[in-house]
Amino acid sequence: GPAAEAPEAEEPVGVDPTEICENDDFGCAVIAPGQTIKIGMGSPMTGGNAAFGIDAEQAGMIAVADAGEHEGFQFELIAEDDGGTPEGGAAVANKFAADPTVVGVAGHLFSGATFAAMPIYEELGIPMLSPSATNPDLTRQGSRVFNRVPFTDEAQGQAAAEYMFNDLGFRKVAFLHDGQDYGKGLAEIAAATFESLGGEVVELMGITPGEADYSPVLSTIAAQSPDALYFGGYTQEGVVLTNNMPTSGMEYVVFFGCDGTFGVDYLARTGANGEGTYHATPRTPPETPEKDGFDAAYQERWGQAPGELSPFSWNSYDTTTMLIKMVKEVSFVGTDGSLYIPRGALVDAVRNLTSYVGISGTYTCFPDGDCNIEGPTFWIVENGDFVAVN
Amino acid sequence: MLNVTDLNVYYGAIHALKGISFNLQEGEIVTLIGANGAGKSTLLNTISGILHAKVGTVEYLGEIISDEPAQAIVQKGIVHVPEGRKIFAKMTVLENLEMGAYTVNDRQLIQDKMEAMFERFPVLRDRKRQLGGTLSGGEQQMLAMARGLMPNPKLLLLDEPSMGLAPVLVEQIFDIIQDINHHGTSVLLVEQNAHMALSIADRAYVLETGKIVLEGHANEVMNNPMVISAYLGG
Amino acid sequence: MDANQSSPPKLTRRNYSKIIRPIFGILVLGYILWRLYLVLIVEQAYSAEVWVRLLISGLIIGGVYALIAIGYTLVYGILFMINFAHGEVMMIGTFAGYFLFEITKGINVAGAGNPPLSFSDAYPFLSVILAFLVGMTVSATAGYFLEKIAYRPLRGAPRLIPLISAIGASFFLQNAAQLLFSPQVRDYANPQAIARGSGWNLMINESRIVITYTGVLTFVLSILLMIGLYVMVQKTKLGKAMRAVASDKKTAALMGIDVDAIISRTFIISGALAGAAGVMWGLHNGLVHFYVGFLPGIKAFTAAVLGGIGNIPGAMLGGMFLGLVESLGPTALGISFQLKDVIAFLIMIVILVFRPSGLLGEVLSEEKV
Amino acid sequence: MNKETIRTGSQKGLLFGIVMIFLVLINFHIMAATMISKVLGTNVLRGAFPEVRFMIIFLVIFGMWAGWSAVRREGSTTNKLFEGLIGGMTTGLVVALFGLILFFLLETQTDVRRYLTALSFASIDIFLLGLRGMGILTLFGLFTLTGVLGGALAVGLRSQAVANFIKKIKTSIRNLRQRITDSLPDNVKKYGKYIFYLLLLVLLLLLPARWGSYNNFVFGMVGIYVILGIGLNIMLGLSGQFMIGIAALFAMGAYSVALLNSPFPHGLMWGFWPSLAVGVVMAVIGGLLLGLPIMRLRGDYLGIVTLGFGEIIRILLNSDLLTDLTGGPRGIQNIQQPTFLGMPFNDVSYAYLIIIAMAVSIFLYYRIENSRTGRAWLSIKEDALVSQATGVDVQKYKLLALCVGAAFAGLAGGIFAARNQFTGPNDHTLMVSINVLSVVIVGGINSIPGIILGSFALRGLPELLRELETYRLLVFGALLVFMMIVRPEGLWPASRPDLEEKGNTGLKEDLDPEENEGRSDD
Amino acid sequence: MTEIIIEAVKVSKYFGGLKAVNEVDLQIPKGSIYSIIGPNGAGKTTLFNCISGFYIPETGDILYYGTPIQGMPTNFIASQGISRTYQNVRLFGNLTAMENVLIGLHNKLRSNWLDAIMHSPRFTRENSWSMEEAVSLLDFVGLKGYGDFLASNLPYGMQRRLEIARALANKPRLLLLDEPTAGMNIQETTDLTHFIQRLRDELEISIILIEHDMKVVMGISDRITVLDYGTKIAEGSPDEIQSNPRVIEAYLGPGGAALAEKYRSQRRKNNA
């Protein structure tokens, strides 16, 4: 947009903001000297899903630290607890909406909260970039502000089914999901694709998330002797399933996970049980120097490895960084020394993002707000490490 | 033996005892009579440590016990058989008796004592495995007395032991009280049945709305015109 | 005499529950029987080994539920309060055991094996015992302080008040654990000898059934603890004093029982049981995190009520029952595992509708007036 | 100085020392220093560390508190100072020992964050006041000193002079109030209550338009919980039925509005108002279906069954079984906004809607409570057996309570769903039921002002506590325990109405039952 | 003679193996004061519970105006005009005295929750009527001015009277009183005795009374039944009962005055 060129005008006096801001659909966010440019984040930081939120915040903090100063202004990440619930999502969104210095939101993490939050940001022109909300309907709302980087279920589920049927030659597969929107959508699409390819779906079932023992469900599925068990869900349940398989009559069945089960935590906690299991990630191989840098910084600052709390550490870093980058692009210093961020321009800038290389993948946002529709990379665990197979 | 001075007890804002002083000598039966709500039960509860006085002291064998908790006072030999029997409903008769002897650690002693109680209250022997809650009122009262006697008290506080009992049983209960007293236990007896209470007591106090209004030897009290009209139905 | 007075009483009077109860019962039971008939007789979809596996995992999880449920029941029996923070006490025990294994894993025993074995691998038996001791002690301490801080000041308040205090305490403990140890999920470092998933093999229909060491340990230990506790409550002086306090605190004090001390001890015992359950949980399932107590807590509470709250054998029965229904139910009825809690709760409701005070609870059909 | 002095002092000191260790282990010292720094006007960025001087202020406050609380009520002034000293010193000792460990970790660069996440080197460094080894000694000295100070403060503030002063202030305030009431004209006094209500009304009309969407949102949340609380109170407070599954009835209202007034799944688009009515009816039906089989249950058995019911409904809403109808875990999006006279709703109109719904609920509640029905409920709660023998059809009235309560829950649910334009299973978890239960009990059972206060405390407080970031629920939990201990009867306990005056018309001198027979039975 | 208001025909009630009430026959004439006495555990309260519908007797019929009512719900029996009090006072403790009486009036009112919401004419009429009625009932039992006290805060004697007021609110034709004088002193007992007589004389209520105080029983009963171990061992007028040797042996004993004399002489002996 026109505003994108503004920072290049490096006069010390600054740009007269009146015209740009008046022409912007949502007007400008004004950051007075001494204030910070706030990036919001809404995620569950208490309760059963707290790990996701804490992880996202920690990754986001690294992103903010990496962003450095911009025109003498600092970025600040305001992570608020939305409990992952719609109610909490709306509360957090309203909180952000009340703060004129919040310019973008790297979230929310959970789809329900995102749904409830979206209309509020929509009104004020605060762009959203979610690291993890996968509900397909989110990008079907015609929203101008909502964008996300995770796979859509279609992209991953179809590819996984094809890979299992064509490349691995599985003919009987059981599909499990954790009953939450991410895993369920994924497993359902994978199962539908697998069936349309001619495979046999021996089971498509939800399990109760958060349990410590899934051997009953596995024993029951084992009776139908599938070739593989496809699971849509997160590491927490993925680990328990993997560890239960050998004692449930499924010692010869392949566990096929998704991007939700990819991560060091899975390796550490499944050990030998995890050998030969499959997982997925976005297209770009994750072993880049930037990623290594992030991993080191995360470990250094938080004493934990990224991916230990949730699979979304990298996505969260990327979304925060992308928002910061866009803010840097569209903002300009006004004549009064304040930083001006035309909100409409920022919204458009995020939506128009192309070929952004992050540490978790390469992203191009499409008009509906999906920024990652490339197919996945599949990984097999061999000798305690992930090895790319396609 | 027991010396109560200037006892003031409150329930929240209600001033239930307003400066009670009285004493009880070793070996005596002293009875407290008074209308409903006069504060008789409150007084017994304060002595046994369930309630604590705001002002005033309770002295027992030369030792001030008014700040001690109930369980410590039992150890000292004061046993309180509360109003309304208060049997442990879901425990058997036997277990109820064992609880009575909670402060006694000698198993043999407990055994002997229990045998003695069965001698005194043969009904209880028949029902020793029955749950306390299913006993009839009279049986429960017997059990409550027996339970109170288990630790061999020096001072027994009895709160309306004849309430709701058949006349024959009332007689038995009073017999037992006398008998206990003959065996060396002092008794502080609260009774509605003033006639009977005064007839077995050595001394008596009359309580009205938290104050002692009359005291003296049982015979004197019994012949007091005020007592006759209010409590003896003369 | 006016007409109204001498008119005979009208005798038609409906009693809703008398009509609804059988209908409800027939509907639910009929559905269950029909499903059972379909799965077990018509389809015969599963062979013996599946049932054995389900039975085993049901028994193990049932044992853990039962142990936690007893903690609920003990406290309930005495204070008539639902100790909502009990699950968190278990969580604390799980963490305590976790740290013990981390330490024993970290100590190398000189001269034992090459490369040197860690303490926990060299002396698995000892370190498991240590873990239980530590877990139980820590949880017992937590139970003790929980009572002292959050419940004792509320002695004598209406029953729902301590419940809210307990909910507050539960929030506090959960979040404290999250802030201390991060929300990360960790696993017990079991000694090699009883690694999770290893066990005796049993062949049925040519398929291998693993009877895990940890599972056997969990089951046997929980049964032993339960029996021990039951005997203690029925036979020892402490147990009887606990029952006396349960039935009437004032009178108990009049017997010379130190009521506060007994209540404290009750919390200590219930905490220790929760701690044991926590260590079992860690050993058998691995999972350790701040939220680990929440679900088992709710389940155990359900089990305690199902068995007849306040009743120790009832809690055991309720826990086992719930474990078995959760594990066998969905398969036996041919229903998705997602709905296993629906099955469990439905069966519980049916049972309570017909036995309003739980499986072994006191029958209150005719209350004394 | 005697044994007692040393004992109390060291006990309190130990306690405070342990609390301090706990606070450091969860990094709360950083949070506290940050808060202090914000209060004093220096902003601290999220994730950054505050300056050490604010840390010192925090420690000083904490140390003085320790000293203060170590001081007993009895004893001489010197004794009290000693108690403060010993309290502070013990705290200092405990903290210093802990500091030594921290120092060791720092020196050897041992990273223990795998086990104790909060113990980063930066955090340790700040706790040691940036002085490393010397920090330990400084801490000890600081606590010793502040302990005495706290003791001195306790001596001073608890002294007779201060007590007299406070008393004097209290009396003068009372006098002032008296004088103001006296000086008011009579009709103001007479209508004082109404004036208060009028002011409240004006406030309620003005505020939502003024204070921005966030406050409107929070206020609306509080209002929705007030309605839910009233519904639960009818079941729990009036008729004594222990209900922990109100979330299910809430969900019935919410999902009815969602299904009938959104494009998914059937595109019914009935409009908000008819859907809301259906939502209320559905909730009532839900209450009836729940109530019928379980009429015989009492106390906690009822509690667990209703909890089970709540969970069953939630699981079903979330399950594959009902996905086509309820959207499963995805919930229902795009719930249409209501319109009023053709104008679509915004946050202000929702605030008004909720105020009106709240007012109606409160009105209905009062009307029902002070009636034959309300008294029948109360008697059931007190003693169902005797109530029935006194002539109350217990089962009928229990069912009625469930249904009426459910209607309120349904109303709340409908408004809730429309306002968020979305509803999903996560909105109807066990936590919702527990929160409503807490609202009623924390506020004061059977007390409407109590329920309103309780909603503010339970729904508003966590929003206020957002400043505390991740410590939010920790502090909230502690406050919940604290509130119950301080006010076990609730924030605003209910009292029974005075009725004798009303019946004392003086018309009747003696009892004559026959006379009224005809009037009563019609 | 007069009409029979309630009749028990061979009523038995068992608890497990215990025959708490064993084939008891009873006929209460309308307008009489009828006492049931017997040793503790004889089954008196249990019999009351059978009449008022708490227990369903294992065998036998309870006929109210000739119609069997056993097995009916208690609220239905209450609505037919049978009220009772309880051996251990059972008031609605956290409600005021007024409210307790108002709940007693429940059956006499018809307005429902809709009336209450709309304040329909029926509600307003009934409301003011019931308030007046409650006040006059409190007055009748001597609790004037205590209407706004919580029932649990009243002294025991007043609680007993409040319980009677609540029972009277139902306008009973038959009133069952279970040990109404227990825990009262002689003065209070005398007052209550008069009060019971007034109930019968002024309100024409038939009364069944369980009582251990022989002064009361012998003073006001028209007829007396004696139960022992669940069976009826005697029935008759007070004079007949007082001289019945079986009753003396099982229940009465030597009599209060004689007993007191016994103790006094004992003590004199001891003191001597």
Ligand SMILES: Nc1ncnc2c1ncn2[C@@H]1O[C@H](COP(=O)(O)OP(=O)(O)OP(=O)(O)O)[C@@H](O)[C@H]1O
């Ligand atoms: N728990 C309580 N709370 C408030 N007031 C109480 C409480 N217990 C007793 N009272 C009041 O204290 C006073 C004295 O009661 P107390 O029970 O001691 O009387 P009492 O002489 O034993 O009477 P009774 O003969 O009925 O047993 C009464 O006015 C009573 O209402």
Ligand SMILES: Nc1ncnc2c1ncn2[C@@H]1O[C@H](COP(=O)(O)OP(=O)(O)OP(=O)(O)O)[C@@H](O)[C@H]1O
């Ligand atoms: N609900 C019950 N369950 C078991 N036994 C009971 C029950 N109710 C009463 N009983 C037993 O039935 C017998 C009769 O009891 P009941 O209460 O009728 O005696 P009562 O004649 O009223 O005696 P009291 O004069 O002591 O009140 C007693 O032995 C009692 O233990």
Ligand SMILES: [Mg+2]
């Ligand atoms: Mg008394």
Ligand SMILES: [Mg+2]
């Ligand atoms: Mg009786």
